[in-house]
Amino acid sequence: MTQALEIRKISKKRKPHFIRKDSYKISRIGKRRKKEQKWRRPRGRHSKLRARERNYLKVPSIGYSSPREVRGSIEGKMPFVVYNVNDFNRKKENQIVVIGKVGMKKKIELVEFAFSKNIPLANIDAKKFMEKIKLDIESKKKEKESKKVDEKKKESKEIKEKAEASKTEEKK
Numbered sequence: 001m002t003q004a005l006e007i008r009k010i011s012k013k014r015k016p017h018f019i020r021k022d023s024y025k026i027s028r029i030g031k032r033r034k035k036e037q038k039w040r041r042p043r044g045r046h047s048k049l050r051a052r053e054r055n056y057l058k059v060p061s062i063g064y065s066s067p068r069e070v071r072g073s074i075e076g077k078m079p080f081v082v083y084n085v086n087d088f089n090r091k092k093e094n095q096i097v098v099i100g101k102v103g104m105k106k107k108i109e110l111v112e113f114a115f116s117k118n119i120p121l122a123n124i125d126a127k128k129f130m131e132k133i134k135l136d137i138e139s140k141k142k143e144k145e146s147k148k149v150d151e152k153k154k155e156s157k158e159i160k161e162k163a164e165a166s167k168t169e170e171k172k
Contacts, residue, residue, distance in 0.1 A: 016058040021049045074098075074122050085113050098122045108133055 020040045023029045029036050039060060042050040049056050058064075065071070072078065080095035082088060083102055091097060097119055099110050113119075115126040 015064050018060050019057055021047065021057065079122060082110060085109065088113065088117070088119065091119075096120065096122045099124055 017037075018039045019031075019037055020029060021042045023037060024031055027033075029038075031037075042059075044050060049059060052059055070076075074096050077094055077096040079098045080087075080091050081098050081100045082091075083100045084106065088097070097114065099107060099121060102110070107124075111121070111124060111126050111129050114121055115130065
């Protein structure tokens with residue numbers, strides 16, 4: 001993997017940011033909306049971009065691809081997707097852990113395990129995640145307690161109202 005890092009450092013040519021033709025004209029796909037900037041192949045008959053004329057935006061081609069050793073790597077390591085705690089045992093030295101698409105309970109379990117074993121995660125900051133989860137759990141507990149208190153108050157009011165209603169009936 002060290003070769004891959006060296007290759008990346010050696011290659012001085014940077015990839016251009018491939019932007020759709022006339023993206024600056026349309027605000028919903030424009031320059032200030034990075035997530036909306038997706039490449040679309042120019043198909044027009046007179047399109048200068050399709051013809052790859054000079055002084056126009058660059059068009060993606062095979063020559064811009066990264067070296068095979070580096071392709072798909074995160075921080076110089078290949079990603080390893082984990083779905084349960086047992087998957088951590090199969091991780092190799094030159095791999096970085098990525099937590100897969102799992103539910104919240106499983107995700108909490110995986111992050112706690114990784115945090116306890118000091119395993120770095122690529123797609124989650126373990127410390128922030130754990131703090132956020134603790135706050136969420138505390139707030140849910142408080143909500144439950146407040147609901148229980150409200151229900152008890154309602155029950156006591158209903159009992160008092162029934163008692164008052166029965167007293168008024170007895171007086172009549």
